[in-house]
Each structure stands twice: as C-alpha cells, then as structure tokens.
Amino acid sequence: MAFENDTSASAADEATEWLIRVRENPENDEVRDAFNAWIFASAENRREWEKTCQAWRAVGVARTSRSRVASGQRGRTNSHGAKSKIATAFATAGLALCLIAFAGPSMLIRMQADYQTGTGQTRSVDLADGSRVILGPDSALLLAFSDSRRGVVLLKGQAFFDIARDENKPFEVDGGGLTIAVLGTGFDLDLGENRSVVALAHGSIEASSLSGQRVLAPGDVLTLDRHTGGISEAKVDVADIGAWREGRLAVVNQPIGAVIAEIQRYHPAWISVPDQSLADQKVTGIYDLKAPDEALGALVDPYGGKVRKISAYLRIVSRF
Known part of the structure; x- marks a missing residue:
C-alpha cells in the first residue's frame, strides 16, 4: 500500500x-x-x-x-x-x-489532438487497423497506437467508434475519467461538462473508472458523474445510439442543461441558461440537430421555457 x-x-x-x-x-x-x-x-x-x-x-x-x-x-x-x-x-x-x-x-x-472538429462539423477518421471513428462537432481525438497497443484518447466532445476486431491486440479508448477496453464493437462516447456517457450499439465493452468496472451489452448506457464519481446505468433503443450522426439527438432522462450543452456543439451562438431550476429539469425525447434553434424550443417549451434571440451570437433560455 x-x-x-x-x-x-x-x-x-x-x-x-x-x-x-x-x-x-x-x-x-x-x-x-x-x-x-x-x-x-x-x-x-x-x-x-x-x-x-x-x-x-x-x-x-x-x-x-x-x-x-x-x-x-x-x-x-x-x-x-x-x-x-x-x-x-x-x-x-x-x-x-x-x-x-x-x-x-x-x-x-x-x-495534443491529431484530429479536431469545429461547431456543427463532423469528421470520419479511418485508423490504420481498419477501425473507424466519427467525430462529433467541437470534438478532439488523439491517437495512441504502438507496436503493442491500439488506442485513442477522446480529449473533448463526442465520437462514435466502430472498432475492427483483433483478439491479440485489444483496443482501448480513454476519455473523461473512463477507460473502455474492446475487441471489436461499436459504441458512442460523449464527454459533457460534468459527465461522461458511453452507450453500446453492438458487441461488448468493459468500461472502468475509479468507481469500478462494468461490462456493457448492446443498448446499455453508462453515465459517470465526474464530480462525485457516481455511476448510473440505463437501457435505450440501439437505433438511437449515435443518432447524432444522422442529425438526431436522442435523450433519455437527462437534465435540460446537459441537453443544451449537446445542442451547443451545433449552434454558432452562445447559449445561456440562467434559470437553474429549468436546467435541472429531466427530459426524454428526440431533437433535430439540423435546426438547433427549433430543437431548443422543442426542448424547453413543455416546461414553460422560452428561447430569446438576443443577437446572432447569443441565446438566453429561461422561464422568465
């Protein structure tokens, strides 16, 4: 010790x-x-x-x-x-x-980054081992390949990983306090401001953090609260995992503030949410990332929220 x-x-x-x-x-x-x-x-x-x-x-x-x-x-x-x-x-x-x-x-x-994207941009990265990574908007990826190791680090943002199978050399993804070990599989990793979320589309992965290890099956979603170290798990439709690649944001029981942070990656203006009670409201739904202003409205309207366009560079979301 x-x-x-x-x-x-x-x-x-x-x-x-x-x-x-x-x-x-x-x-x-x-x-x-x-x-x-x-x-x-x-x-x-x-x-x-x-x-x-x-x-x-x-x-x-x-x-x-x-x-x-x-x-x-x-x-x-x-x-x-x-x-x-x-x-x-x-x-x-x-x-x-x-x-x-x-x-x-x-x-x-x-x-650090070998690959980056800006607001509203996505990028497909083909790796040397045959794996493919699709970077979401405002994201950054660092390669960590060697003769004995396959791996990457998601430095910020979101990415969908489609990993080529190699039983002699497992693939490892690090990001937001999580280490994900895989052989051949497809999964999504999303680094929010205070949380890291991994969702498995197909195959099997082992996600580990300081809080322990979990083995995920298709449809499993694991969320790490990086402030407390707490882990929560949920089930979603596999078809909704990585839906952002098609311009859809699928959300299950997430705070409005966290969802707005996701939409922010697609919106050229800064989005402010001064109403903390609104930001903490949990929601479930599917939102259109191709029209971020409309997505904001659909997100907050059911809870009395309004989206105010102050300028081309600022949106304020609140109940007042």
Whole structure:
C-alpha cells in the first residue's frame, strides 16, 4: 500500500511539472511528444493530470473570493504584504495554467489532438487497423497506437467508434475519467461538462473508472458523474445510439442543461441558461440537430421555457 501511495505522489508531482512545461513551451514538438508519452504511460498519470488541472482551477476561484474580503481590509495592515503578493502571483499563474486544460478550444488540446472538429462539423477518421471513428462537432481525438497497443484518447466532445476486431491486440479508448477496453464493437462516447456517457450499439465493452468496472451489452448506457464519481446505468433503443450522426439527438432522462450543452456543439451562438431550476429539469425525447434553434424550443417549451434571440451570437433560455 505504501508503494501505491508513493507512486500516486510521484505522478501528482509529475503532473504539476508537465502543466508548467506545456505552458512554457506551447509550440514545442519535443515537449508535446514527451508529454504524450508520459500521459499514456499509465491510467494513474491521466487521473493525476485531471486532478492537477482541477486543483489549479479551484485555486483561481478561491483567489477571486478572497480578493473581495481583502479589498475591505486594505490599508489596515501590511504585515503579510510580501507573502500575499507571492500567493496572488502563484494563484494567478495557476489559474492561467489551468485554462490550458479547460478553455476550449484550449492550447493543450490543440497541441495534443491529431484530429479536431469545429461547431456543427463532423469528421470520419479511418485508423490504420481498419477501425473507424466519427467525430462529433467541437470534438478532439488523439491517437495512441504502438507496436503493442491500439488506442485513442477522446480529449473533448463526442465520437462514435466502430472498432475492427483483433483478439491479440485489444483496443482501448480513454476519455473523461473512463477507460473502455474492446475487441471489436461499436459504441458512442460523449464527454459533457460534468459527465461522461458511453452507450453500446453492438458487441461488448468493459468500461472502468475509479468507481469500478462494468461490462456493457448492446443498448446499455453508462453515465459517470465526474464530480462525485457516481455511476448510473440505463437501457435505450440501439437505433438511437449515435443518432447524432444522422442529425438526431436522442435523450433519455437527462437534465435540460446537459441537453443544451449537446445542442451547443451545433449552434454558432452562445447559449445561456440562467434559470437553474429549468436546467435541472429531466427530459426524454428526440431533437433535430439540423435546426438547433427549433430543437431548443422543442426542448424547453413543455416546461414553460422560452428561447430569446438576443443577437446572432447569443441565446438566453429561461422561464422568465
């Protein structure tokens, strides 16, 4: 057990060092290649990388809150002035570094991705082993092939995977806290803001996270809450899995806010949902992604919601 803790501590330190190196060398191919080698070396490295970015982001949020309090005390004491300046600089640097991982499309994703799509775009990627990946809008994919390994990382967005069978070399997909091991199968992986969803169309897959492992059968949908680590499972019609490839968004018992995040990938305007109670409302339905404004209306109208077009670049969705 002590050995495992030491390994985790080492990975955490390395993740922090890589965050700094990537920030300082955004266009350096050698840094990119070395970072990719490190992050693919183990699932522990990938977990510590996500935790490190989340921690930096939290430092920035905490600093914003503290600054309001500090402003009211300014002039009373300067006893900790030097330390405060150092802490502020440290937090500011941390927040800037974290933006590499969270801003989209981020510098980090641009450095890592082998394939990307923009708003409303899809892309078919044929892999060297005969597998095919269809990238959804606003998505990014990184290849991780070697002589002994077949694999990819979904860095952001959504993709449908049709994996060629090779019993001697299983295929592995990483993304959003999930690792999916397959032989030959078809499945959809969707990385939302706070959740990761995998749905199996045909074949069999094993999905694993820090919460454990699950083996999925066709029609199974597994959702990972990345904040709590909680896992939920559901059943859907196989025909609805990956329906976005045909311009349809099939939703089963999902919050309106999460569905709007899906539609956002197809909409050129920024969509704001200030009404949290509306965003939390669970819905089930099928929506037309070829007409995102109409899809928004169909989504929220039954619950008293309205879509207000403020400009070509902004939509506000609320009950008021």
